[in-house]
Amino acid sequence: MKMGSFSLPHLLSVFTFITFFLVSQTGPATGLPLTTNSRWIVDEMSGKRVKMACVNWVSHLEVVLAEGLNKQPIDAIVGRISSMGFNCVRLTWPVYLATNTSLASLTVRQSFQRFGLVEAIAGIEANNPSIIDLPLIEAYQTVVAGLRKGKVMVILDNHVSNPSWCCNNKTDGNGFFGEKYFDPDLWIKGLTRMATLFKNDHNVVGMSLRNELRGPRQNEDDWYKYMQRGAEAVHAANPNVLVIISGLNFDTHLSFLHDRPFALTFSGKLVFEVHWYSFSDSDAWASENANKVCGVLAANMKRQSGFLVKRGFPLFFSEFGVDQRGTKENDNRCLNCALAVAAELDLDWALWTLAGSYYYRSGIVGLEEVYAVLNWDFDGVRNETMLHKMTSIRYPFQGPGLSTGQPHKVIFHPATGQCVVRKSQSGPLALGPCSSSDAWHFSRDKKVLRIRGTPFCLRAGEAGKPAQLSKDCADFDSKWKPISESNLQLSTTTGKNDTVCLDVDSANEIVINPCYCVSKDSSCDPSRQWFKLVHSTRQPNLEFFSN
Ligand SMILES: *[C@@H]1O[C@H](CO)[C@@H](O)[C@H](O)[C@H]1NC(C)=O
Numbered sequence: 001m002k003m004g005s006f007s008l009p010h011l012l013s014v015f016t017f018i019t020f021f022l023v024s025q026t027g028p029a030t031g032l033p034l035t036t037n038s039r040w041i042v043d044e045m046s047g048k049r050v051k052m053a054c055v056n057w058v059s060h061l062e063v064v065l066a067e068g069l070n071k072q073p074i075d076a077i078v079g080r081i082s083s084m085g086f087n088c089v090r091l092t093w094p095v096y097l098a099t100n101t102s103l104a105s106l107t108v109r110q111s112f113q114r115f116g117l118v119e120a121i122a123g124i125e126a127n128n129p130s131i132i133d134l135p136l137i138e139a140y141q142t143v144v145a146g147l148r149k150g151k152v153m154v155i156l157d158n159h160v161s162n163p164s165w166c167c168n169n170k171t172d173g174n175g176f177f178g179e180k181y182f183d184p185d186l187w188i189k190g191l192t193r194m195a196t197l198f199k200n201d202h203n204v205v206g207m208s209l210r211n212e213l214r215g216p217r218q219n220e221d222d223w224y225k226y227m228q229r230g231a232e233a234v235h236a237a238n239p240n241v242l243v244i245i246s247g248l249n250f251d252t253h254l255s256f257l258h259d260r261p262f263a264l265t266f267s268g269k270l271v272f273e274v275h276w277y278s279f280s281d282s283d284a285w286a287s288e289n290a291n292k293v294c295g296v297l298a299a300n301m302k303r304q305s306g307f308l309v310k311r312g313f314p315l316f317f318s319e320f321g322v323d324q325r326g327t328k329e330n331d332n333r334c335l336n337c338a339l340a341v342a343a344e345l346d347l348d349w350a351l352w353t354l355a356g357s358y359y360y361r362s363g364i365v366g367l368e369e370v371y372a373v374l375n376w377d378f379d380g381v382r383n384e385t386m387l388h389k390m391t392s393i394r395y396p397f398q399g400p401g402l403s404t405g406q407p408h409k410v411i412f413h414p415a416t417g418q419c420v421v422r423k424s425q426s427g428p429l430a431l432g433p434c435s436s437s438d439a440w441h442f443s444r445d446k447k448v449l450r451i452r453g454t455p456f457c458l459r460a461g462e463a464g465k466p467a468q469l470s471k472d473c474a475d476f477d478s479k480w481k482p483i484s485e486s487n488l489q490l491s492t493t494t495g496k497n498d499t500v501c502l503d504v505d506s507a508n509e510i511v512i513n514p515c516y517c518v519s520k521d522s523s524c525d526p527s528r529q530w531f532k533l534v535h536s537t538r539q540p541n542l543e544f545f546s547n
């Protein structure tokens, strides 16, 4: 068949299909489309910030169907996505779904039959009978429509060309322009087709042009050439969507943008994306001191991509994730550090990943995904503690149109995803939702952490006791300094001249303890004592605001 062309009957059926969903749904997810205002993604109509809090949903493997439709009805999965606190999905797709007509027109049943997936077919027949005999491209549209019905925004993410698991650094043929499966012209055709096909789906708010560019062929000149062409093609086909651009080296590297701009003929739609996983640095997190590794790698991330927000570009932290069983020290330590950076830079983000198991991945039937927020059967959350911690960063600390106060700090605790809050006017202090934080002010010269508009400052008192709120802010034990290579341990000196750190006890109260695991030691995890002073302009908690 001719690559990249849909036959007329096919287009007609797509059209009927779209029309059906347009009349049957109640309205767009929120005030869409989205646009950019400096580094912020905002609602184009109101100008108000929309913080993207997404989860990745895999739909680019050999069978080319969003995972889990053999386990649960689409509506049930979409309902869970919302109730878990995500407002958006980064939905992956392979180029060939858009360019290979004989692939796109295989029915779901035929696609699964190719791999002998008899059980999965029965599961889809039981849970989603209306899609089992749809062509793959229409099944993909049905998932997007299901997300729209559930008021979940969608970012179409071109993950690979040839449907398969991604990504490795050897030549899997999908890594960079010119590799076996990665023909730039075909890729542009695929992007154009997808942009066109979803033009009227107003919950499709962005297109991620290509996931994790990598491998021996990667180079900056081709990156500029093709990513600019891809961006222009998508914008020409659908001027409403955000155009999201991945860096080199598995989407970790964008530092070349420091001195070579990414020129486009349009404005207000460009977003960059970045990924961060523990395994990119082999087992550094577990085998070295976590303060040191966090200090080095957080600085590295800011140099490679984080700087873009200061240059006025939105940065979408579009993949990060860990083994949700919580048993991998390497993952856990990395996550705490990454959450501190994500809160500090107030990034839009997408967690890896939704699907608790795969129909068929890398030759294995029913493979379990321990990085997933949903369990194997897609009917519950794998780990509530982990989920709560990871989704805590959906709270926007800054941005246009949010209820605003004076610029201030909140004291963010990445290990729990919570912030330091007052339980009553003069304490005690505990962890709670960041939206309940007071407006802390940190004076760089005096080193005092004071709650604005009150006489209270944070004072250590004695090691082993709760941290205090005091009106007497002149002593040594109310002068705070971030220490360690990560700068995440907040320390001071007690009356007995001991160096102590802010800590959390088992009841989530804020206490004072000797600083631990500050350097050298790799056998310990300092994250219980990690606090990040995050800049915020939100209206602070006014509950105890008297005098
Ligand atoms: C198109 O897809 C079909 C079905 O998967 C496959 O057999 C064929 O090789 C593909 N063609 C190309 C050019 O990739």
Ligand SMILES: *[C@@H]1O[C@H](CO)[C@@H](O)[C@H](O)[C@H]1NC(C)=O
Pocket: 169, 215, 216, 217, 249, 250, 280
């Ligand atoms: C992948 O290979 C490139 C060279 O082709 C190398 O520079 C890079 O460090 C490798 N990345 C990983 C994560 O192994």
Ligand SMILES: *[C@@H]1O[C@H](CO)[C@@H](O)[C@H](O)[C@H]1NC(C)=O
Pocket: 324, 325, 326, 327, 382, 383, 384, 385, 386
């Ligand atoms: C959930 O994750 C936490 C770490 O955040 C871990 O301690 C706990 O054992 C995990 N629970 C389950 C059920 O896997």
